[in-house]
Amino acid sequence: MxxxxxxxxxxxxxxxxxxxxxxxxxxxxxxxxxxxxxxxxxxxxxxxxxxxxxxxxxxxxxxxxxxxxxxxxxxxxxxxxxxxxxxxxxxxxxxxxxxxxxxxxxxxxxxxxxxxxxxxxxxxxxxxxxxxxxxxxxxxxxxxxxxxxxxxxxxxxxxxxxxxxxxxxxxxxxxxxxxxxxxxxxxxxxxxxxxxxxxxxxxxxxxxxxxxxxxxxxxxxxxxxIISGPTEDKSELYVSVDKLVKQLGEDDYELDEKQRSIGLTEDGTERVERLLEEAGLLVGSNLYDIENTQVVHHTNQALRAVKMFKKDKDYIVKDGKIVIIDEFTGRMMEGRRWSDGLHQAVEAKESVDIKPENQTLASITxxxxxxxxxxxxxxxxxxxxxxxxxxxxxxxxxxxIPTNLPIARIDEDDQFFKNADDKFKAIVGAIRDASTAGQPVLVGTTSIEKSEMLSAFLKKEGVEHSVLNARFHEQEAHIVAQAGRLGAVTIATNMAGRGTDIQLGGNVDFRVADELAGMEDGPEKQQEIARIEKEVEAERQAVIDAGGLFVLGTERHESRRIDNQLRGRSGRQGDPGLSRFFLSLDDDLLRIFGQQNLLNKMMHSSLEEGEAIEHPWISKAIETAQKKVEARNYDQRKHLLQFDDVMNDQRKVIYEQREEVMDSAKVNDVVEEMRDETIHELVLTYAPAGAYPEQWDVEGLKEEAARVTGHEFPVDDWLQEEAVDQEIFTSRMIEAVAADIEAKAAKLEDGRWFELEKNILLQSIDFRWKEHLATLDALRSSIGLRAYANQKPLNEYTKEAFALFEAMLGTIREDVTRTLATLRVRDPEAEAVPEPSAPPPSDMTTTHIDPFTGEDDSHPRAPRPGPRQQSLPPLPEGAGPVSRNAPCPCGSGRKYKHCHGAVS
Missing domain, CATH: 3.40.50.300 (P-loop containing nucleotide triphosphate hydrolases)
Structure with missing residues (x-):
């Protein structure tokens, strides 16, 4: 076939x-x-x-x-x-x-x-x-x-x-x-x-x-x-969870040092539940109830910080701050912080000042x-x-797309060495020989560290060279533009996306820009340009005679595509060229993914010190290793996308709703629908369908209706009437609240109440969406554990994310209803409609991690501390202990657990 x-x-x-x-x-x-x-x-x-x-x-x-x-x-x-x-x-x-x-x-x-x-x-x-x-x-x-x-x-x-x-x-x-x-x-x-x-x-x-x-x-x-902003201070929660985790024994958790993972045992989970309940941090009695998602997340991070991260190995305490130690280089990484609350957990462990973590405000893949x-x-x-x-x-x-002229580059087979020392000696020799003969050399490495190592070798041998610094793209373009000059040696870490051709003999435009920068236009400058053009043409012919650009790869990259990008720099527009890769058993790709037994046998059978071999089996083994990594990376991207697709559906709904609200002159019909639905759900919660009136929680209904609507309804009187049912309660409450809101709107100038409704609706959507993202982040970090129960994490995440989204929409409806129903219009002249605004740029940090360097390659704006969103009124003297589900004694109208009793 x-x-x-x-x-x-x-x-x-x-x-x-x-x-x-x-x-x-x-x-x-x-x-x-x-x-x-x-x-x-x-x-x-x-x-x-x-x-x-x-x-x-x-x-x-x-x-x-x-x-x-x-x-x-x-x-x-x-x-x-x-x-x-x-x-x-x-x-x-x-x-x-x-x-x-x-x-x-x-x-x-x-x-x-x-x-x-x-x-x-x-x-x-x-x-x-x-x-x-x-x-x-x-x-x-x-x-x-x-x-x-x-x-x-x-x-x-x-x-x-x-x-x-x-x-x-x-x-x-x-x-x-x-x-x-x-x-x-x-x-x-x-x-x-x-x-x-x-x-x-x-x-x-x-x-x-x-x-x-x-x-x-x-x-x-x-x-x-990811766009993130500073969250409210959770220092007390971190300290409380840290104290709790430090009480755990070795039987309460399982630590896998190879995989760098840790998790609670069954006994440990029960013990943590008891300790959290005693500390008043647990809702209900089950640690893995959906309401406890945030607490579970912080407990897991505290467990990692206390039991897995070691002082003076993973981090040091310097000037009252936690400074991360790079596990590969042993260097201090000043200014870097672990994410997802881990850094705060380590700060709590070492009893230093805890800086608030950044909370995700918006994200997208x-x-x-x-x-x-x-x-x-x-x-x-x-x-x-x-x-x-x-x-x-x-x-x-x-x-x-076919090339304009046939490719004349020669792609030689890979040369394979026993160890890195032999390989680097051969590389330096090949670079020196080519450069001496006038052939320009572009050397590709897989990391900045390897670039610096090779640069040190070349300096020792007295070979002049340039090293590309990816942080300064403009300087980089000038270096790349002249990498094709006679005998030039250029070391580059990753040749993707340079945006500048390597022209044999050099680039006329860049030479003019560099050499004639201060010269004014005129006959003299034209003469200089003509001189440079003549020099470049002569040098181009000399480079062609020397064999064109020699691309030398110091090892294979994880992806064949990156190797091809490097190779493709030679042989531009039909120019001659040469490419060759130098490899050894010490290379990361082969060490981690290679077929070690096969390669070791081949290397030690007949290979002398410093000698290289070329064999199709080796090329096949390398290609197999690269395919493994490519498949793994594709799985990572697909996995990320599958989880983001769940959030993306919700993101679309929220963003579309926001746009509709912004584009509408009035949102009173939306607000009215929210109000009706909120009151309907409220009544059914305390007076369930199918239950007799004597089975209703009348006191709970009165209490919750007063909190949400600001009204004291004569529920006891209504119960004395014949043929009383939930629909009568619902319609009477809706009518009373609607009449009150109409009276408030009448006190304001035309249109101002509609503007107020619009602003409150947008603010509620944004506040609850931000909370929802934080909850989904925490859920995502722990959902993988469901695999131990033979459940598919993605299915579980989809199911729970949908339930959380439904709950968030209900909370938005209640927020808007409560805010408008309890709002008091005092002085129509002085009453100003609050104008909402997005967080200022100085309060937002934009983050995108470069997958090659692991560094943030975007432009973060340092967050600044600001006032909390809402200051709480003081508790009255002698308030005493309060049930978490009881109204807060401060008079805010919220439950104690959502007000002064909040854990975060």
């Missing part, structure tokens, strides 16, 4: 080849239009944009305009940028317009390809987002390609960190907006915390083109975007964020190995 498939592919071509060939007719139509478009003046060319938009308004489709629009972009690019799109770039543009992924080799001009689909889709006037992997590329591409768009009569904006709100709004209002995946995602979350449509910065999503799509939608999708775009496309040099995941998660097809 395999032989027949291979034979058929040789005769008919692959399905990818046939698909690309099918686009040839469209490319020919574009080329046929070129003479006609070339004859237009600049003004006539610019006027084409208005003409296209008019034709769209008259009913033409974007596909009808494609050949002419692409021809206009190509001509505009020739006049403004001095670059003409190749035919294969036209194919790439068509693929992007169709909402697919264009896999194009490095140096094939992906940035220019995007202009075709971006311009065409921007004609609809709904905004197009171009997503880049770092802020430098967002600025650079917006300025560089912006020249072309503006020449064609379109507006361009760029979203970068710390951009003022008004400028951010203008950037999103532009026809084309450049920005990073983080900025687009965080702006979406922040917009859904706003209280008016006018203060939101984004428009409804239309079309996005994602550059380095594999990096954004695959690698970075392993960690979600990249998968669910980008799936909100009606049309999504992407481009990268390496997507084929992840094509199945792209289709499975995003429904995106991957299309391999």
């Amino acid at each position: 395999f032989g027949l498939n291979a034979f058929a592919k040789r005769i008919f071509g692959s399905s990818n080849d046939r698909y690309v060939a099918s686009l040839g007719g469209t490319v020919r139509r574009i080329n046929e239009l070129e003479p006609e478009i070339e004859a237009l003046s600049n003004d006539q060319l610019t006027a084409k944009t208005a003409e296209f938009r008019s034709r769209l308004d008259q009913g033409e489709k974007l596909d009808d305009l494609l050949p002419e629009a692409f021809a206009v972009v190509r001509e505009g690019s020739k006049r403004v940028l001095g670059m003409r799109h190749f035919d294969v770039q036209m194919v790439g543009g068509i693929v992007l317009h169709r909402g697919e992924i264009a896999e194009m080799r490095t140096g094939e001009g992906k940035t220019l390809v995007a202009t075709l689909a971006v311009y065409l889709n921007a004609l609809a006037g709904k905004g197009v987002h171009v997503v880049t992997v770092n802020d430098y590329l967002a600025r650079r591409d917006a300025e560089w390609m912006g020249q072309l768009y503006q020449f064609l009569g379109m507006s361009v904006g760029a979203i970068v960190p710390d951009l003022p709100e008004e400028q951010r709004r203008r950037a999103y209002a532009a026809d084309i907006t450049y920005g990073t995946n983080n900025e687009f995602g965080f702006d979406y979350l922040r917009d859904n915390m706003k209280y008016s449509r006018s203060s939101m910065v984004q428009r409804p999503f239309h079309f996005a083109v994602v550059d380095e799509v594999d990096s954004v939608l695959i690698d970075e999708a392993r960690t979600p975007l 990249f998968q669910n964020f980008f799936r909100m775009y009606p049309k999504l496309a992407g481009m990268t040099g390496t997507a084929a190995t992840e094509a199945a995941e792209f289709y499975d998660i995003y429904k995106l097809n991957t299309v391999e």
Whole structure:
């Protein structure tokens, strides 16, 4: 079967080849239009944009305009940028317009390809987002390609960190907006915390083109975007739980040091329940009741802190603070904190000041964020190995675009060494030999630590080299641009998303920018530019004679795709080149995932010290190891997405409700429905359907009705009437509360009561949604334990998250009803409608963890301590002990457990 498939592919071509060939007719139509478009003046060319938009308004489709629009972009690019799109770039543009992924080799001009689909889709006037992997590329591409768009009569904006709100709004209002995946995602979350449509910065999503799509939608999708803010102080809870956990013995928990996990035994659970109950921290008697989710979470974290984390090994106490120790380097990690309350648990353990943890205000995964775009496309040099995941998660097809010129790079077999020392000696020797011969060398490493180690080796040997620092993208671009110069040696950790080609002989534009920065325009500068161009051309020929760019990999990455990205830096636009990977048994990939027995036998059978071997079995073992890691990482991303899908359904409901409320002039019908439902549920709670009146909890009904509605109802009198039932109670209560609210509204000027209802509804939604997210976080952290009871954690999470969501909606209804019913309008002249506002940026921290470095690669804003949301009135003297479910003696109208008796 395999032989027949291979034979058929040789005769008919692959399905990818046939698909690309099918686009040839469209490319020919574009080329046929070129003479006609070339004859237009600049003004006539610019006027084409208005003409296209008019034709769209008259009913033409974007596909009808494609050949002419692409021809206009190509001509505009020739006049403004001095670059003409190749035919294969036209194919790439068509693929992007169709909402697919264009896999194009490095140096094939992906940035220019995007202009075709971006311009065409921007004609609809709904905004197009171009997503880049770092802020430098967002600025650079917006300025560089912006020249072309503006020449064609379109507006361009760029979203970068710390951009003022008004400028951010203008950037999103532009026809084309450049920005990073983080900025687009965080702006979406922040917009859904706003209280008016006018203060939101984004428009409804239309079309996005994602550059380095594999990096954004695959690698970075392993960690979600999170906006968090400071929570109220829970110091007493941490201290109480810490004291409780310190009373546990070894029989009360099970510790697995290899897996770094710990959990309560059955006896330990019973003991913890008793201790929590004695401390007044447990609702009911069952630790795993849904009301105790937060307490369970804090108990588990305290257990980890007290029994698993060791002082002077995992952390130290310095200047009254807990400082984490990096387990790999042994260095102090100043400023870093463990999440999910673990850091606070360690602070309680060591009796230092406990800093409030940040609470999640909003979060979303990249998968669910980008799936909100009606049309999504992407481009990268390496997507084929992840094509199945792209289709499975995003429904995106991957299309391999042929290169403009045949690839002349030679990819040599991997060289395998016994140990790391032998390998690094061979690497240094290969670099020195190539550099001496004038061949530029790009060295790829898998970590910053390995880069520093190799740099030390090269310094010892006297080999000049540059090391890329991923934290300074602009400097990085200048280093990459000159990595193709004669004899240059460049060490890079991760070559994905650099955005700059390595041109043999060097890059003229970057040399002009670096060497002639202070020179004014004039004949003298033109002479210098001509000199640089001549030098670069001569150097390019010398590098070609030396064999082109030599890409040297110091070990295999976890993903084949990252190796291919590194390899793809050589052989740009038909240039000669060479690539080779150096490996050893000490490499992380082979040490953790490799077939050790097979490899050890091969290595020790006949291999001398310092000698290398090449064998197809080794290559097969490496590929198998990489596939294992890729499969594991895919499972992680899919697992994250499955749990986020549960929250995403709820997030959509809440955000849609918020938008409806913001867009409505009045929400009195919604508020009225909430009020009716709240009172109906209240009555049925204390007077259940089917129960006789003498079985009703009349005192409970009176107490709860007074708390929720602020009314003292004559329930005892109603019970004396004949044919009394729950419906009569419900309707009379609803009528009384409605009449009271109408009287309040009449005291205010026209419209002010409606505005008040709207603001209270939004505030209640936000407050309860924030609490709900915290509860879901805690539930998620402990739900995995359900597997021990032969229950599927995802199913259990889905079921309980839905129950929590239903409970949250009920709480929102009660909040709004109680607030409006108990509100007192004193002085109509002085009464001001409180204007809600989203948390200020200084109170919010944006977080997205880089899956490669483990560091926060976003732009956190340091939280500042602020006043608590609501100060409590003092308890009256001599209040004495109060039942947790009794009304609080302070007169707030809440139960004691929700007021002065709250544990958090």
